[in-house]
Amino acid sequence: MNLAPWLALALLASPGLAQREPLPVHKSVELKEDGKRYTVDGRIKIAGDKLISVLKAATIEGTAAENVIELSGSLNLKANLGGKVVLENVWIELAADARELNLSDVQFRGGGIRCVEAGVRELKMFAIATAFDGRAQFGLSVFGGEIDLQQCSFAQPVTIKGLAQSEKIPNKADLELIAARGLPQGLVIDGIKNVTVRHCDIWGDLAVLRNWTKLTFDGNNVRTPRIEFALPVYGKFSSSAVIKNCDFHCDEIGFSCPTDGDKVEKFTLDHNWYRGLTDTKEIVAKMIAEHTRFPRIGVEIDCKRTTKGRMGLGGAAER
Numbered sequence: 001m002n003l004a005p006w007l008a009l010a011l012l013a014s015p016g017l018a019q020r021e022p023l024p025v026h027k028s029v030e031l032k033e034d035g036k037r038y039t040v041d042g043r044i045k046i047a048g049d050k051l052i053s054v055l056k057a058a059t060i061e062g063t064a065a066e067n068v069i070e071l072s073g074s075l076n077l078k079a080n081l082g083g084k085v086v087l088e089n090v091w092i093e094l095a096a097d098a099r100e101l102n103l104s105d106v107q108f109r110g111g112g113i114r115c116v117e118a119g120v121r122e123l124k125m126f127a128i129a130t131a132f133d134g135r136a137q138f139g140l141s142v143f144g145g146e147i148d149l150q151q152c153s154f155a156q157p158v159t160i161k162g163l164a165q166s167e168k169i170p171n172k173a174d175l176e177l178i179a180a181r182g183l184p185q186g187l188v189i190d191g192i193k194n195v196t197v198r199h200c201d202i203w204g205d206l207a208v209l210r211n212w213t214k215l216t217f218d219g220n221n222v223r224t225p226r227i228e229f230a231l232p233v234y235g236k237f238s239s240s241a242v243i244k245n246c247d248f249h250c251d252e253i254g255f256s257c258p259t260d261g262d263k264v265e266k267f268t269l270d271h272n273w274y275r276g277l278t279d280t281k282e283i284v285a286k287m288i289a290e291h292t293r294f295p296r297i298g299v300e301i302d303c304k305r306t307t308k309g310r311m312g313l314g315g316a317a318e319r
Contacts, residue, residue, distance in 0.1 A: 023060055023069070025052055032056055034081070040067040040090050048072040048097055057083025062090040062111065071098045078104035087111060094120045094140070103127040108136035112156075115141045119163045123173075127152055131182070142192075144172035153182030157204065162191030162211070170213070181315050186224060201315035202227075210256075212240065219245040221314025230256035234298045237267040244270040247310045254289040259298035264291050271305040278306040 023038040024031070025046045031038075034056040042064040046052055053076040054060070069075070072095040077085040085103075089110040092101065098120050101113075104127075112132055123145035132138050134155040140147065141161040162171035174194045177187075186204030189195055195209065196216045203223035209215060210230035217229075227250050231237060234257055255267070274283045280303040284292055291300040 020061070023052075025050065025069075028052065030055055031058070033058075034083070037061060039063050040069060042066070043068045043070060045070040046073045046075055048099065050074070052076070054078070054085055055080050057081075057085065059086045059088060060090055061088045067091065067111065068093050070095055071101060073098075074100035074102075076102045077106050078102065094123060096121055098123055100124045101127075103130045106130040108132045110135040112137035112139075114139050117141075119143055119161075120145070123147065125149075132156065142171075142173045145174075147173065147175045148178075149176065149180065150178045152180055154180070155182065155184060157185040157188070158183060159188045160190070160192060161188075162193065164191070179315075199313050199315070215241040215243075217241070217243045217246065219311065219313030221247045221249075221312075223249045225250055226252045226254060228254040228256060230254075232257070234258050234260040234263065235265050237265055237299050241267070242270070244272065245311050245313055247273045247312070247314060248287065249275060251287070252289055253287055255297060255299050255301060257298045259291075259296065263298070265299045266302060267299050268302045268304050271307065271311075272303070273307045273310050274303070276308060278308060280306075 020037045020039055023040055023044065025044050028051045030053045032055050036058045038058060038060045040060060040062050046069065050073040055078060057079040067089055068091045070093050079085055084105045084107050086107045086109060091111040092113045094115045096116055096118050114137065119141040121143050123142050126148045128150045131153045132155055137156045138154055139159045141163055143163045143165050160175060162173050164170050165172060171191050171193045173192050175189065175192045176196045177200060178198050180200040183200060183202045184204050186206045187202050188208045191211045193213045195212045197220060199219045201221045205224065207222065207224045207227040211232055237257065274287055277283045277286065283303050284290065284301060288301050291297045
C-alpha cells in the first residue's frame with residue numbers, strides 16, 4: 001500500500017505542521033491570517049527600512065538552539081481581533097538603529113527582549129499587556145527615545161539602562177512603567193532622563209532608581225527588602241523627584257547623594273504608607289537611610305501626610 005498520499009493529507013490536516021512557515025522579513029508586510037504559526041531558525045533581520053506587522057493571533061516559534069529577530073526597522077505584534085501573539089524561544093534583539101517596537105497582548109515563552117551591547121540610539125517602544133515567563137528576560141540600554149510599558153508582567157529582573165549620548169550630551173530617553181503587576185525579581189532603572197513609575201507592584205530582592213533628570217514614583221506597592229533612590233550630585237532631589245502615594249513594605253528606603261561641605265538638602269516624601277508607622281522620626285529611625293542617620297548622605301528626609309492604612313494603588317498586598 002502506498003502511504004504517501006495519506007501522509008500528505010495528514011500533514012495538511014495538522015495545524016502544527018501544515019501552517020508553519022518562516023516569518024517573512026525580507027519586505028514590509030502585514031500578516032493577517034488568524035492562528036498562523038511562524039518559525040525563526042537561528043538569526044533573521046528586519047532591516048531599517050522594513051515594517052513587519054503581525055495583526056492576528058499567532059505563534060512565532062524558534063527552531064534552533066538560539067533564535068533571534070534582529071530589529072533595525074519596525075515590528076508590530078498585536079492580535080487586533082483577540083487572542084495573543086506568542087513567541088516561543090525567540091529573542092527580539094534591538095540593534096543600534098532600531099526604530100520602533102509595538103507589542104499588544106504578547107507572551108514571551110523563553111527568549112525575551114535585549115539590546116546590542118552598544119545600546120540603541122533612538123528607540124520608540126510601546127508594550128501593553130505583554131508577559132515574560134520564567135525563562136524570558138527583559139533588558140534595555142538606550143541613548144534616547146520613548147519607552148512606554150503598560151500592564152506588563154516580568155518573571156526575571158528588569159533592567160533599563162540609560163546611556164549618555166556623549167561626554168557633553170546626557171541621556172535623552174523618556175520611560176513610563178505603568179501598572180506592572182509582576183516584578184517579582186526586582187527593578188533597576190539607571191541613567192534614564194525622564195522616569196515615571198506608577199501603580200506598579202515591585203518585589204524581589206532589590207529596587208534601584210538612580211541618575212535621573214526627572215523622576216515620578218507614584219502609587220507603587222514596594223515589597224523589596226530595600227529600595228534605593230540615588231543621584232550622583234548634591235542638591236537635585238527636591239527639584240527633580242516626586243515620591244508619593246506609595247505603600248512601602250520594605251525594611252529600608254535608601255537615599256544616596258554626596259554632601260556639599262556642611263550643606264544638607266531636605267526632601268519630602270508625600271502621602272505614603274510605611275508599614276503602619278506615622279511619626280516621621282520613627283519612620284526615619286526604622287526605615288529610611290538618610291543624613292540624620294548617616295551623615296555622609298547629603299539629603300535629609302521628611303514625611304508628610306503619612307497614612308495608617310495602605311494606599312492600595314500598586315496592586316496586591318504583601319505576599
